[in-house]
Amino acid sequence: MLPRTLPAAVLLASLGFAGPAALATDAAAATPAPAAGPVARGASPGSARGGAPEWARGIEGQRQADLGDGSFLNPILAGDHPDPSVLRDGDDYYLTLSSFDAYPGLPLWHSRDLVNWQPLGHAITTSVGSIWAPDLVRHEGRYYIYFPGRTDAGRSNYVVWADDIRGPWSEPVDLHLPDHIDPGHAVGEDGRRYLFLSGGDYVQLADDGLATAGEVKHVYDGWRYPETWVVESYSQEGPKITRHNGWYYMITAVGGTAGPPTGHMVIVARSRSIHGPWENDPDNPVVRTESAEEQWWSRGHATLVEDAAGKWWMMYHGYERGFWTLGRQALLDPVAWTGDGWFEARGGDLGQPLPKPAGAPIGRHGMALSDDFEGDRLGHQWAFYSPGPDEMARISFEDGALVLQGKGNAPRDASPLTAIAGDRAYQVEVEMEIEPGAVGGALLFYSDRLYAGLGSNGEDFIMHRYGEERPARLAPGPGGRLWLRLTHDRHVLTIHHSRDGRAWEKYGVQMEVSGYHHNTVGRFLSLRPGVYAAGEGRVRFHDFRYRALD
Template structure:
């Protein structure tokens, strides 16, 4: 009897503890929601909701898709230096990311037409160390390659920051992620790429400087090859060899031979490289040899891809084409991805270098980009069996489209990136949207900043967001930014001066800032902010809840958002921004 009583008393104590725990968790959960609301009330931490980006480029309106065609570029906006690989019927594509965090966006497709972003290769601070790097430093020209001999994917790249240099990471399954920490590689130069031969041997090719004392002219570079030890994940000392000196014809002083890739076909080794620099003289050239270690002979048909020779006054120009990579489909078709730009009416490059695609005819000795030496068209023919599902939910859109994000999902969309540090360091997701914690550093610093960025993907676009925010003093500001770099950007946001609140527009060019305009507002808390662009013309507007947007500063030039004005390698981005180190002064 006493034993039963002890058991019953024990059960009662357990039930009592469970009840108390449940009440505690319930109360704690309620308090957390209340605390989130209370912390925000009158806070200097802005809440962002309902971001909408809409692209309306005329070229897509004038060129609706025909059956069996899809749009190129396949990745609009700043997705340069593409590299592609295939395992079975799965294609994976990566692009440069510089100091964007996370780094190296990675995409997956079953047909080369419909792409889905599956994350980023470098998503941890142990992989990406770009805290104080300029915006065009960081990650250059990633190369992705599948090795069938050990069923492993490799991503090799150059990290221009923190003394890392050339590095490689790897995974068994890109769909699952889990890429390794970087393995530092023992060679100089940039743009490394891996090649795995049929016999299991591996090689690295890359751009480098000529041997000491042998540089002939500015821009003179070479391509080197190394044997690569797969077990140790390192180049084999003493195996380096120059396989291309200068370019196709060194007597013509070609500049910046780079971005090399090796392909094997019909027991011949083909070396494809970019030549001419990633600007108006950009091109793609090809060489051949009966050994991966050279010597390589250039094709008499070089270049095999370029737009540099075409009339600059042509309609809808595409320029700077080059930095390509090839892939063969399971049915034996070939396609090439490459970067190019689409300048606006003033020949400015606000969308940056984008990822294009073309079919490649390799029925003869040399691969030929179909239409690659002619004015590039906005669409290309689909591979056999593909069906265009453009702008279907979950797939990466192209053409004209709307991207809407309420921020009510518990995971940020992969298209949102930070600069120089993790998004999680300043973004807090709650049920109503996202809170951005302001850092004590503003957008002009080469440091991690509290801003979440979406790439500009059209020449004609509109982007707007709702913001709930009450700045506490002159050092507080939150709003949106259109940014090319820390030295070239617009900031449009809400701040405080004395006892009054102002919407301000600031332009920063070459690091020098100027207040373009300001507007005193008598109502804060909930505000809508919007930027519209029509080519080079940008307009910034706000709405304090009356349903009408008020313009601030008139029409301003997008010149400072152009790569060819600001320099560097990135495209313009639209940011949701907060700072507690605001230096914009109201006159």
């Protein structure tokens, strides 16, 4: 095989990318096929101030991958979109992701080109705990999502199903598999359905896919990286099965999901039979971050997908260099099959624009995070953190306001409502009417152990920093109206407040929040803007506004 490292200009030429000017003059050449040549590593985008590639800007100025010239710049979905499972269904692509402690859970997205995505809603509202890596499949006309759920009391794997991708989705069905994570669905050469699991195990499913039909068996020992490599842990997980040209390909992740930037990686094995034996790709790993100087860290947990033009891609996740706080973002990497029946990733370190897949966008990419609360239901952007069974009963909508009943005493036990932000700098504003006895506030929220922001009882303030409160508890107050503005600029949080929405006063403490992420306190989450209501009364939230900053 040819060497894997080339200058960036040669890499882009090998992918058929002639640059924005050339692509703009020839729309027909906007989606060339990835070539069979090697790839370069080390180039990375950055701020436009440094002259490196820069993202397009979409709704509210949010980062958008589609550059409008036949190329795209990762991430495909900015912000916390981990463990992507992508399904092609004719000319449509559907996507779901890990939602962890957020509910509604299992977000669903729709695309026609793998780059521009629009939200469809969520597949689950009934909490089964923290939802880890799911697998979205279609079998005999019905859609299924297999996923693990973990609570303090126990864990298992579940499935939900629907005859229409937009729902309604079934209640979660317990598959009674407590000892594994990351289920991946497959149909064997015998026509039977199987579920592959972490650690190289698998189990047969019933014909309806809603129960197991036999014992869990071990089928694959994995691939071992050199002991000298700097990784988090072995952690063989995330099996996804694709059948192509008479082979079954099993894609797994090893090296740990977070930890050192060079840990997570994509591993490939193949077999003629679903039952094995499985042989490892001699060029494993097919994707790995080799240096912390690359733009994307901890790249792994991939799903293979063929586009409408017959080209192949991998979608996986990675942390953006220096921005663990944004969580694991969804990345798209072109794939080429080799003469010996394996495949290679051709996007390098994903730090440069790449030719777009075939297909036309179905509409504007992404979704607005702002909300005027004029509707009668919670917008797709919102999710409760670690909700109770009746959490939605806390919500009502009245005269253009989201009315949230207080819960707990502080953000840690108040189940805040949060939204996933994908920008490195942004600002949010919200107006609050705080009832007597309640505390309302705005936050950057990671988990019940780590958050920052400001709350008020309508008269006095309570500061949230490091997941702690000052004062330790705010006494019930008289209530009142208050506006809060949070400016999160590359890890620095600045807070302003106003009593009339016109004259703003800067809060006396600014906070550095770069450490508010998984490698500090675990949980695989991201730092998200949100609101909360605590105490005995209610808080009416008006006109939540989000805008990305340069």
